[in-house]
Every structure is written in C-alpha cells, then in structure tokens.
Amino acid sequence: MTDIVKLILDLLVFPGGLFAIFFGLFLIGIDRKIAARLQRRIGPPIYQPFIDLVKLIRKEMVVPDTAHVQAFRLAPLLGFAGMMAAVLLIPITGVYQGFGHSGDLLVLLYLLSLPAIALMIGGSASSSPFGAIGFSREMVMMMSYELPLLLVLVTVALKVGLATGGIATFSLSEIVQFQLENGALLFDYTMLPALLAFLVFIPGNMGVVPFDIPEAETEIVEGPILEYSGAGLALFKLMTSLKMVVVLGLAITLFFPTPMGENFLLNLLWFFLKCLVLMVISITVVRTSTGRVRMDQAFKFYLKYPTVLALISLILTLLQG
C-alpha cells in the first residue's frame, strides 16, 4: 500500500509531475532569457513560460470543423502523459533512485518517441495542410535522429555491461552505480564521440533551430500545432518542457551522474546546474547562432556525423571489452 502511495507521489509531486513541470518551465525561461541576452535584447522575465501557460488555459480552445475531434483532443494528452511517465524513470543521483528495474533504458527510448508521435497525430487530425506537411517532416526528423540515439544508448549499455561482466545492461540504476564506482563516462576518451553524438541529438529532438523543420514558423506556421489553441496548446508546451527535463536528465545520467556529496538539496542544485550548462551548450547557443537547414540537409547530417561518431565509440568499446 505504501509503495503505491509513494509511487503516486513520485509521479505527481516530486521527481515527476509538479516538480518536473516547474523545473522544465524554469529551464525554458532561462533559455529564452539567455537567447535574448545573446542577441543583445532585454528578453522576457525568467518566469515568462508560467505566465504563458496561465494565459493559454484562460483562452478558448477552437476545434476546426474538419478535424477528427477525438484524435485532435487526445493527441496533446498522449504526449504529455508519455513524458510524465518518462520523467519518473530519470534518476537524480543522491536525490531520487529512478523507478525502473532492469530494462528502463529501453522503456525510456520508446517513451522518448511519444512526443513526436503525439505531434504527428495532432497535426494529421487537425486536417490542416500545414499540419500534414508538419507530420511528414516530423516523421523524417524522427527517423534521422533515432538511429544515433539508439547507437549511443547501446554503446553506453555495452560499456557498462562488458565492464561488469555481462553483455549489455539496459538498467539506468546499474549504469549510474557503475559510474559512481569507476568515475563518470564523461572523462572516458572512448565515450567522447558518443557524448558529442548525444549533444547533436538534443537540438533535433527538442525541435529548436537549426532542426525546427517540422515546426518551422516562417515556412509552415508551426506545422502540427498550428490549429491548437488554449488548453491543447498549453499541454503541448508542458510536453515540451517535460521533454527538456527528460532529454537533459538522460544525458546527465548516461555521462555524468556524479553527485555533489550527501546533502539532498545540494545534489538537487547540482543536477539543476548540470542541466543548465548542458542546455546552454546544446540548445541556447546553437539556436541563437544558426539558421534553419532544409529537410534533406538535416537528414543527411544526422545520418553522417552523429551516427559515425556513435559508431566510433561503439567500436572502441567493443575493442576494449
């Protein structure tokens, strides 16, 4: 009984749910502020995403006449729910153990594709031609960034698995435990290419410039989320903020989960700091300093560089083991 209560609390209040939403929205607010400062603007206040949410919830939700109503209404919920579940699997060292047991890395991989699928369903259910274009682009984007992601995950799993005497371990807690004992994978030269590949994967998955092709505002006016307003749009914004936490948290878990000490709050702050630095490197700076690339360019880019980098890591790991 207490297990269930604890699980529900985990899901709704502390590492998942409310806390993760606050965490993600705060990160996005800081991202917007830093992006503005990099462009020599003043920028919105850091709490701007919260204000946007309150506003969106107070607005009316318009459903187009020609849309498939159920799919249109359920798509944002699907993406949001998937990300809520995914946050639960991310361990914060020294603060939270992570929910999963043996195969949570694989579960996380599947959950990570849910936001893109939700966008696809929403875009195609809205019956808008821009939504349909967004759908096909989202699909191509997903196909191009999933391969390097999978290779990186397999590399880390193999590395930890071979070192602990098995074949490959897909358990996040074992990966964290291994790194606590043998030092973070960030400082292992064989893992550096994989880390780079993951850094390149982040902007593609988060859909920011230069890889915001599915939601290109200036070409296809935000594509899949074009027809969403009010609460639906708010759910998509929440989904994006949770995805930010999941993707950054996953990178930290895989490569640098080292805690700051025993203190609970200090560890939480340390995790936040790591997220912040990673976000600035892989999202903010990238999106303020580049322009959008074409679909075929992005596809070729992802199949060339991150894939090769991840493969190098994989081969090095296999040679070592």
Added chain:
Amino acid sequence: MKKLLQKIAKKSPWLYRINAGSCNGCDVELATTACIPRYDIERLGCKYCGSPKHADIVLITGPLTARVKEKVLRLYDEIPDPKVTVAIGVCPISGGVFRDSYAITGPIDNFIPVDVNVPGCPPRPQAIIDGIVEAIKIWETRL
C-alpha cells in the same frame, strides 16, 4: 483568484499580423519592432506567432482591399476569444493614400471592431509599441 489570474495572464500577449492589402510599409515597421534588439518587445512578454489560433492581439495593416476582405474576416473569426484589435497605420482608419479608390472597401472598423488606432504612414516603432501597451490594457479587462 480570478483577478490574480487576470493580472498574471495579461503579461503574455501574443501578436498576430494581418496584412489587409497594405503597401508593406507598416509591415516593415512591424518587423522592425519585432526583430531589432533595440525595440525588443519580448520584454513585454509579447511573441509574434504564425498561427491565428495562438493570437491574443491582432495587428491589422492596410486599407482592406476588395480582394482580401473575405479572407481577412475569416482569419479574424479564427482567432480565439478574448482578443484585441490594433489597426496600424493611417490606411485602416481612412484609406490613406488609397482613399476613394474603387479597389478598397475600408475603413476597417465597418467590418471588424478596432480597439486601438496607431496612425502614421508608416508609424514609428515606438508608436507601435505604445499602441500594443494600450491594447494590453484593454485586453486585461476582457480576460
């Protein structure tokens, strides 16, 4: 509680531009207001959005030519309530240099309720920002 939410929500007005047959002068000024760091309007919480479904404050430029009238009215209907309309430039008020032309059906407030007028041909970015601030005040009462 409602008052508090109202007070919070008014800090996030998203802008949407409708070109009702304008000569592009006002649109260039609008782009200037949005894109140049000097007039950064993101500090007010504003954001230009591509979709009418996301909009709160509608900026209309141009004298409403006969060609675009139907489309502008349809677009206006697609914007979810509560919304505020700001007419940018002198064209929406009187037709400006296109006054008495056979091709225009304006003034715009015969068809769409206009809340704020920003006159000028084209108006300066500061005037546009001032108009947006006025619009936010009106928007607050409708939230």
